[in-house]
Amino acid sequence: MSSTNELKEIASDDITCDPNSYEAGSGGFGDVITGYHEGLKQEVAIKVFAITGGPREKARLEKIIKEEIQHLLKADHENVVRVLGYVKWPFTMGIVMEYCKGGNLRELLLDTSKELSLAVLVRFLSQTSSAMASCHNLPGKRLIHEDLKPENIMLTEELQCKVGDFGSAELATYSTLATMNPLKRSKKDRPQYTPYYTAPEKLKDPTMKPIKEHDVYGFAMTIHMALSRKHPYPRGDQNRLLDAIMKGKRPDCQEIQDWMQTLVGEDREIAEQLQLLMERCWDQDPTKRPTMTEINIDLKKLLKKQNPESLRSQVSSVAREMVVNHPFNAESRVPLHYFSPRTGRFEVPSTSSSGSEEQTTNPTQGTLAQAQSPSRQVKTPTTSSRSQHTDSSSSSSTGVGRFLETTEESVRIITSLEYVREPIEGAQQQVSSSSHESHILTTSRAQQLDQSRDASNRGEEGAQTQTPLFSSQHIPRLVRTEQTGESDHFNQQILNYVELLKTKKYEEAKTIKQQISKSFESQPGVTAEDLEETATKLRDDGKNLETILLLSIAADFYVRKNPDIAAAESVVECAEEIQETIELLMENSDSSSKSRNREIVSDHVIPLMRDMIQQICDLQINEEIRLLGKVWCLNYIELSQYYIGDLASMETTIKLGIELMETNLGNKSSKYEVYGTLFNNLGVVCEETSRFKEAIEYFTKAIEVYKSAEDLTEEKRKKKIARSEMGLQNNIENMNK
Structure with missing residues (x-):
């Protein structure tokens, strides 16, 4: 992708999707659905944003999202998920990106049934640091991720790393989202940080402006998961743990050291250097952490010590074992404009034998059942x-x-x-x-x-008016009961409440x-x-x-x-x-x-x-x-x-x-x-x-x-x-x- 590409709107008819298999996951700002760009002849992912409020609020958020997309277009790097443009629905937008079929690095690292050599791990880390070094040194405006973690490092079929989900990042140029006090942000505006990957200084002061050193800390935690193949911290009292992290606590490295004892020769030296790099990256003092450019230089040196042919063979072996996500059946795909952010599903009109459209039908197989869940639904705004x-x-x-x-x-x-x-x-x-x-x-x-x-x-x-409070006009999934009288009971209780207020x-x-x-x-x-x-x-x-x-x-x-x-x-x-x-x-x-x-x-x-x-x-x-x-x-x-x-x-x-x-x-x-x-x-x-x-x-x-x-x-x-x-x-x- 050329870094000179300008921000462009993609017509929803140019993208087709399989209505029976379209959800790819969710991220900091919204759900991600998959599709196929007919013009580019490639599979794409669309991150859907819910834009709420009246016309002014809609325009404000649209402007913010477009600014983010425009900035991401400058991140022209082979290890950054490419942004192709945006697509619009009424009161809703979506970022169109390349689709990475291999899932994310977190899934692979935690799947201990797959053997990952030290050389493959160094390759993952080198590619990630290369992407972040490029983002941190963009001309004009630097791009800071603020939520760098294995889950946001995507994988292609060929096991190439692509840093993504910058939708939850904050721009270092003090954008509207970056400097609002988190305690008074609306939900749609709050950055979606992951506490255990967040730098201690950011935990202490959530209003702190984004700095490159925050990403370096997140990278340290990524190194830890790569070497340990485990989550950085065991489950427990989150508040107590976060307090300890702010005071200097870091993940236990005993298992990593035990594993290093099983290595010999140059592999052990490389593993020891990775551990030292990790400890430098998570230093309590952000000024003592290395830059991503310095990190990338060190990792490239370690990668050069690997035999190229052996590394390619190891990567190919792991790639063959991976379950590659294919987004849809080409025969069943329909235009993206049938997707309804209001319901989080495709609403495709059925066709009668005469060719006329009948009532809208909602597929119920596969991930569509999940789309009905409140946690998976993409909400659409109401008029202010x-x-x-x-x-x-x-x-x-x-x-x-x-x-x-x-x-x-x-x-x-x-x-x-x-x-x-x-x-x-x-x-x-x-x-x-x-x-x-x-x-x-x-x-x-x-x-x-x-x-x-x-x-x-x-x-x-x-x-x-006497319109029932919990009719489908308001929220169809709030009262989940087959008993129609239950809805009447809710309505009556609330009417009683209002009447009591009026009578003091x-x-x-x-x-x-x-x-x-x-x-x-x-x-x-x-x-x-x-x-x-x-x-x-x-x-x-x-x-x-x-x-x-x-x-x-x-x-x-x-x-x-x-x-x-x-x-x-x-x-x-x-x-x-x-x-x-x-x-x-x-x-x-x-x-x-x-x-x-x-x-x-x-x-x-x-x-x-x-x-x-x-x-x-x-x-x-x-x-x-x-x-x-x-x-x-x-x-x-x-x-x-x-x-x-x-x-x-x-x-x-x-x-x-x-x-x-x-x-x-x-x-x-x-x-x-x-x-x-x-x-x-x-x-x-x-x-x-x-x-x-x-x-x-x-x-x-x-x-x-x-x-x-x-x-x-x-x-x-x-x-x-x-x-x-x-x-x-x-x-x-x-x-x-």
């Missing part, structure tokens, strides 16, 4: 609830529109936090915590003035929530992801209280499933989604329901969000990560308090978050975006209560933090500083009036 429920407050309002700093770039929450004021007559009105009716705008003011609310989308409290019976509502949670637990296969997806669809239907219920239950599921850092991230995400839903609930409440909804949020929903903080506190994870999780949740609580007009409680919550960071992190607090966000929002509170001098102090502090925060892209840093500077200037003007 924000795009359906934009605020269009009357232009005659005398309230002051405010833009708070939030943390997600999704269109469903506040992404633009500029200080934009509504025109007002007379002097500025002081907004108290009891009469606060500010308008939180999400699109440009001109757009909003041209839009009007749909009366049917005013939330629960307007004309509530909050303790009883909490009891019902626990009962619903247990009911879901009794359903085999129901996951937290299912609940979160259903919540999104309910929110799109204007069922905001039901949405909050499912999100709080999803947080419970995440913690019970896997009480680690990933659970903390997911709980924070659920809290963020609840905050989004509260915003929608209040924006779309009519005059008769606003007071009641404000009380529901204050007395029931915010306590649920505080329970999420306790869930994070109970996790056995890194202290700094636990603290950041708590503070992000506090951030979403204070924003929720803003939406219900409780500025006094909002101020208390913000100050608690600031105190937590300063007490536990000291000067390190300024490393994190959320610290600046809290100060910015505190400035908003002070301005809205006419405390302009304090507002100036807090906006100034926010600007200082944003300038030093390490988890911000340069583009996002500029925007945040500009917003706080607007707030600062407005309050200086207010002081001078």
Whole structure:
């Protein structure tokens, strides 16, 4: 492949697939399906990405993926999986790559029934280091993998190594994904690191920018698996092990040393040099690790010591024993456009004897049965609830529109936090915590003035439809039962929950929530992801209280499933989604329901969000990560308090978050975006209560933090500083009036 190739879209009709055998596995960003490129006359693999959100979010993620593909096109190396282009579906994209039929290196190394000579192992390592050295030295932009491991080293039929799955890597040029704080990323944005192959400095600080030395550490662990033919660490307490790794623990090498004792002559010398290289590569101090170029030079020297004819014979012998994956039967393949990312399967219309298309049929053999499993399904996005429920407050309002700093770039929450004021007559009105009716705008003011609310989308409290919550319209696989009455039972429980909230019976509502949670637990296969997806669809239907219920239950599921850092991230995400839903609930409440909804949020929903903080506190994870999780949740609580007009409680919550960071992190607090966000929002509170001098102090502090925060892209840093500077200037003007 020429490095001058430009990024190009491949028509879905140019690729055909076997609908009965098409899944090749899954990677950091999505599932991989196999096909055949009719124009190039070669087999290909397509990594499918799920793109969620509204048009702006779709465009943002499309841009990121295209940038990644464009960069990968420059990795023109025989030992890097070639990228051919991309293919598109509505709201979904896929990267088209060459297909490696031999599986991956991990599978081969762990299959001890296959004898691998030292020469073959050195060849594997030499090819891998050659690929990574090339990627680390690309002109203009270096490519860092960040998840280098045997599973991401693919094999051809001829046993040639090809480094792949760069889809889960982060670009070293501080791309959007590389510098976002992992505790506030959405799932689709989080890099998929493998803990045991992750460098200790990255384990200590997940927000650390990618560096070449991280790949060198991953390569050391790959050497260990090659020499030991085992996983680097035995199963056990993951959190305890990761703490030990951060303090310097490395895999046991006793079995490798015992094996080396069985070698003689030059083979033993080569094995000993490999062990020394491995130990240099996993040095605790990243500055002491060799570069991939240096590693490749050393390995090429070791490879030259092998007899070429003998090595070719050994490679051919192993290749003959391998089970080569052939992706499909040529006679049964169909165009790729029949593949539905929504269902994760091919939906091919059957044809009647007259040649007309009848209903769509879904093959059920082979891997298609797996595609029905939640873990194998490629989800397709729903329309953003924000795009359906934009605020269009009357232009005659005398309230002051405010833009708070939030943390997600999704269109469903506040992404633009500029200080934009509504025109007002007379002097500025002081907004108290009891009469606060500010308008939180999400699109440009001109757009909003041209839009009007749909009366049917005013939330629960307007004309509530009686559509069953768990019909196929929402999520067909959530309730797995042949008993139709079971679905009715779920629906009735949730309707009871909402009714209890409306009648201020909050303790009883909490009891019902626990009962619903247990009911879901009794359903085999129901996951937290299912609940979160259903919540999104309910929110799109204007069922905001039901949405909050499912999100709080999803947080419970995440913690019970896997009480680690990933659970903390997911709980924070659920809290963020609840905050989004509260915003929608209040924006779309009519005059008769606003007071009641404000009380529901204050007395029931915010306590649920505080329970999420306790869930994070109970996790056995890194202290700094636990603290950041708590503070992000506090951030979403204070924003929720803003939406219900409780500025006094909002101020208390913000100050608690600031105190937590300063007490536990000291000067390190300024490393994190959320610290600046809290100060910015505190400035908003002070301005809205006419405390302009304090507002100036807090906006100034926010600007200082944003300038030093390490988890911000340069583009996002500029925007945040500009917003706080607007707030600062407005309050200086207010002081001078």
